[in-house]
Amino acid sequence: MKLYQFFASPFPTRVRLMLYAKGLTFEIVEPPGFGSSKLPKGDYLKINPLGRVPTLVLDDGRALPESEVICEYLEETFPSPPLLPADPWQRAQVRLLTRICDIYLVMAMVPLFDLLATRRAEWDRTVIDAAADKVAEALAALEFYIGGNGYAVGPSLTVADGALAPMLILAEEWAPSVFGTAPPLHRFAKLSAYWRAVQADPIVSRVVRETRDAIAQSRRQRLEAER
Ligand SMILES: N[C@@H](CCC(=O)N[C@@H](CS)C(=O)NCC(=O)O)C(=O)O
Known part of the structure; x- marks a missing residue:
């Protein structure tokens, strides 16, 4: 998996916490055009038309934006250890x-x-x-x-x-x-x-x-x- 993200950004951080807690290996990619960068976001918009971070890209190339949606997906796909209570x-x-x-x-x-x-x-x-x-x-x-x-x-x-x-x-x-x-x-x-x-x-x-x-x-x- 690849996580498009920045370490200073709060939304990707909750996804990283989940990936770490579940012991999953992933590559970190910092897309262009964020922060004070004057570069265009370019091809990043092809994997995330919202132009925001994070995006999780699966090994088969499917790309998922939005931190909460990613966290729900990770919880359902890798339920152990659980990061949602049973109750x-x-x-x-x-x-x-x-x-x-x-x-x-x-x-x-x-x-x-x-x-x-x-x-x-x-x-x-x-x-x-x-x-x-x-x-x-x-x-x-x-x-x-x-x-x-x-x-x-x-x-x-x-x-x-x-x-x-x-x-x-x-x-x-x-x-x-x-x-x-x-x-x-x-x-x-x-x-x-x-x-x-x-x-x-x-x-x-x-x-x-x-x-x-x-x-x-x-x-x-x-x-x-x-x-
Ligand atoms: N609802 C989105 C919000 C993501 C978001 O706003 N990320 C910020 C960085 S923390 C961003 O990408 N902003 C656009 C920009 O900096 O150009 C999520 O939960 O993933």
Whole structure:
């Protein structure tokens, strides 16, 4: 299998977490035209007309976009070890946390992602502060539903941890370091406890390290480009 992706991107990261957890071997490909690259996306649009990452390409050439769809496919195709709980209510909690991440937390951060396409001198403080408020609202919803056993749901790793981990890095570390906003997590006791505990899991710790390294690298590149 091939995974078209970037290490700093949250959506591919949940797929990598799954591939690692299931012990599957795969090749990583970074398609052209993402981030600050001025290149066209070119042939990548032939395997993913949405022009986004991730895309999983199977050994027979079939290509699947959209992180959640890929995760469901991987879970159904490689059920061991399971990354969805057996209990339907707990499965629903996994999907709920993932959905809150995708819809509310990601959407809250979109204005910040958009600012990256502009020069720092043009950044509007009111846009940054409004985004930080929306991020806090989404974190409050996660606080309500997050599990208390060291994982997002139940006592072991699930797809929800793959959705949450990269987004919590963006909310707690990336946004404050780039935009000077206050790190928000300390306001949410259950979520903070979860975040401390889940990083002890070796698979989570691996994707957290990869994400932090990739964010630091793209930050350095951006600062150099602005000089
Ligand atoms: N709903 C999609 C969202 C994927 C997405 O938006 N990926 C971002 C990177 S994290 C992307 O490819 N953006 C387009 C771009 O950077 O040109 C999924 O779950 O896979």
